[in-house]
Amino acid sequence: MSAAWTFVCTTAELLPGEMKTTFDETTGTPIVVFNLDGTLYALEDRCSHEDFELSAGHFDAANGGVECVLHGARFDVRDGRALCAPAYEPVAKFPVKVEDGGVYVRDDR
Template identity: 45%
Template sequence: MSFVKVCPLAEVPADGALAVEIGGTPVAVVRAGDDVFAVNDICSHAEVSLSEGEVYNGTIECWLHGSCFDLRTGKPTNPPATQPVATYRVKVEDGDVYVALGSDD
């Protein structure tokens, strides 16, 4: 698995998200408090950008229909979404955010 530098941490809004693309994959880099997460940026329900939604209580909310996704697991926490979004490994080094799309195995 290889980490890719996606942005400076300072570009990710506090309790918000930033849309980036890694090799053609849309990714939402999300700050929730002191934690940084990365999830697929496309809602599993309506195919709109999650990075444009609100971040609160460890979730990101789709702005179109209100589905929320757990930032740790990608699982929806309320309808109408029923399918999870992919989550990705994140590390922050020297003020920059790195994301790995691959799995651990």
């Protein structure tokens, strides 16, 4: 069974430099979507170092990173890879699609 797409927001509600969170009801996964210079990326909204919401941290649109407020771990929003300690494991990355002015994501694991 393929995962269902989850509506996040309209494209007008997610401008460059902004992020939005949603919850994949099918898998129970919190997801955060980033608009990096007009391209949308989605990651699991959970720091791989400690179970904490990445969306509570700072999205640095200049370098494409998000920083966890708990211990300062940073991740690349484009592919989820850890950029510095204390995180060493990547964060799960999910597909994003734009359809009829809406932004959708899904946990495809």
